[in-house]
Amino acid sequence: MANPERISKRNAIRQENERLILSAAEKVFAEAGFGGATMQLIADMAGLPKANLHYYFPTKEALYREVVRQIFNIWLHAADSFDAAPGPVEGIGAYIDAKMEISRRHPEGSKVWASEVMHGAPVIQDYLETTLRDWTTGRAALIQRWIDEGKMAPVDPRHLLYMLWATTQHYADFGHQIETLNGGKALSDKQWQEAKESVKAVILRGIGAG
Amino acid sequence: MANPERISKRNAIRQENERLILSAAEKVFAEAGFGGATMQLIADMAGLPKANLHYYFPTKEALYREVVRQIFNIWLHAADSFDAAPGPVEGIGAYIDAKMEISRRHPEGSKVWASEVMHGAPVIQDYLETTLRDWTTGRAALIQRWIDEGKMAPVDPRHLLYMLWATTQHYADFGHQIETLNGGKALSDKQWQEAKESVKAVILRGIGAG
DNA sequence: CCACAACCTGACCAACCGGTCAACAAAATT
DNA sequence: AATTTTGTTGACCGGTTGGTCAGGTTGTGG
Numbered sequence: 001m002a003n004p005e006r007i008s009k010r011n012a013i014r015q016e017n018e019r020l021i022l023s024a025a026e027k028v029f030a031e032a033g034f035g036g037a038t039m040q041l042i043a044d045m046a047g048l049p050k051a052n053l054h055y056y057f058p059t060k061e062a063l064y065r066e067v068v069r070q071i072f073n074i075w076l077h078a079a080d081s082f083d084a085a086p087g088p089v090e091g092i093g094a095y096i097d098a099k100m101e102i103s104r105r106h107p108e109g110s111k112v113w114a115s116e117v118m119h120g121a122p123v124i125q126d127y128l129e130t131t132l133r134d135w136t137t138g139r140a141a142l143i144q145r146w147i148d149e150g151k152m153a154p155v156d157p158r159h160l161l162y163m164l165w166a167t168t169q170h171y172a173d174f175g176h177q178i179e180t181l182n183g184g185k186a187l188s189d190k191q192w193q194e195a196k197e198s199v200k201a202v203i204l205r206g207i208g209a210g
Numbered sequence: 211m212a213n214p215e216r217i218s219k220r221n222a223i224r225q226e227n228e229r230l231i232l233s234a235a236e237k238v239f240a241e242a243g244f245g246g247a248t249m250q251l252i253a254d255m256a257g258l259p260k261a262n263l264h265y266y267f268p269t270k271e272a273l274y275r276e277v278v279r280q281i282f283n284i285w286l287h288a289a290d291s292f293d294a295a296p297g298p299v300e301g302i303g304a305y306i307d308a309k310m311e312i313s314r315r316h317p318e319g320s321k322v323w324a325s326e327v328m329h330g331a332p333v334i335q336d337y338l339e340t341t342l343r344d345w346t347t348g349r350a351a352l353i354q355r356w357i358d359e360g361k362m363a364p365v366d367p368r369h370l371l372y373m374l375w376a377t378t379q380h381y382a383d384f385g386h387q388i389e390t391l392n393g394g395k396a397l398s399d400k401q402w403q404e405a406k407e408s409v410k411a412v413i414l415r416g417i418g419a420g
Numbered sequence: 421c422c423a424c425a426a427c428c429t430g431a432c433c434a435a436c437c438g439g440t441c442a443a444c445a446a447a448a449t450t
Numbered sequence: 451a452a453t454t455t456t457g458t459t460g461a462c463c464g465g466t467t468g469g470t471c472a473g474g475t476t477g478t479g480g
Binding site: 220223224227256258260261262265 | 425426427428429430431
Binding site: 155 | 366
């Protein structure tokens with residue numbers, strides 16, 4: 001009997017191919033949207049025949065759903081820094097850092113998520129109504145606690161969260177616009193640092209915690 | 211010889227049909243993206259036969275381009291309030307008000323623009339490089355002047371503009387997510403007011419002008 | 421009332437799409 | 451070494467898409 005955990009050649013092939021496909025799919029979905037993306041293009045980018053994609057992922061939607069699921073998990077992890085913080089300066093500051101870093105390293109993922117939500121979240125509505133809603137409620141309560149303890153100005157916690165999401169993800173979703181306004185050049189390390197500091201400065205001072 | 215400015219029946223028909231098509235197209239492009247939108251669906255929503263669409267707009271891309279152009283013009287107008295202002299509180303405050311109002315009244319347009327930019331602005335790259343770049347440079351200079359005059363804290367003007375765009379457009383682009391987190395109900399008048407005030411409060415205090 | 425131009429539209433088409441499948445190759449199990 | 455399971459792929463299919471077009475209708479200027 002085979003041990004499914006063992007590093008067999010089969011397992012290696014499967015893992016590698018799924019990785020190739022998901023990586024290519026993320027890029028194509030981000031660039032063309034769900035409707036504009038084609039399985040053929042994803043296959044070409046992954047270096048595999050199209051029929052092979054349907055062996056690993058039965059439908060286009062199943063592949064798409066898996067891409068979105070991965071992104072969502074990355075974002076949930078980014079909030080870990082939020083939790084253990086003693087106050088808004090550390091907590092929100094670290095959260096901004098983490099989300100800006102994701103926008104820089106995973107801009108395609110952010111775009112796929114944005115596209116999905118903009119089109120009414122046809123595929124991940126359940127995530128919004130369960131995991132994301134719970135997450136948001138929890139963090140809003142934490143922010144409210146900080147307000148009650150006088151650690152920051154009284155700002156509606158939910159609208160503050162929306163501001164954090166909007167500003168940080170903007171650098172991924174609208175990266176092309178920012179790049180164009182930057183003379184057609186991608187932001188340098190220094191410019192990314194400035195962006196991060198600018199966002200943190202305005203937000204933290206804006207909530208009276210700077 | 212016909213006077214082209216006269217209100218003829220022909221002119222009225224043309225204007226009305228173009229209006230119908232553009233309105234339907236904006237909605238469909240926003241909901242499905244360029245790739246996911248179909249001429250047939252736009253035609254059905256406009257109440258016209260598909261072939262009629264191609265009479266007024268030769269290709270899908272031409273129709274799309276016109277939709278984006280209209281949105282862009284609305285946004286440029288929103289910045290008028292920015293100009294005549296004596297300082298950041300009035301100028302930026304009014305700009306936030308105007309952009310939040312657009313997000314509320316024209317969410318479809320905002321989504322189409324976001325989609326276009328996210329996909330690398332294949333159709334409106336020239337707008338970004340000319341009109342938008344000039345606009346941005348001008349406002350950045352105005353903000354810098356306010357900083358030099360001591361009317362606000364020294365914040366990188368461009369990153370501040372990005373924050374303004376991000377936070378205000380978020381309420382349109384991610385409206386579905388916000389609605390879901392609001393218990394599945396669209397924001398009420400009062401909630402929109404709170405959103406506007408929250409954004410203004412954090413930003414204006416954040417730039418040391420609140 | 422006539423002739424011309426603008427407008428309208430059902431029917432049609434080539435191209436492309438997601439998905440299927442049969443035949444085959446490689447690896448694992450017995 | 452035989453057999454079964456898993457992975458691979460070119461060829462193919464029904465359905466949909468953007469776009470065309472011929473032939474008709476309606477409005478307009480002379």
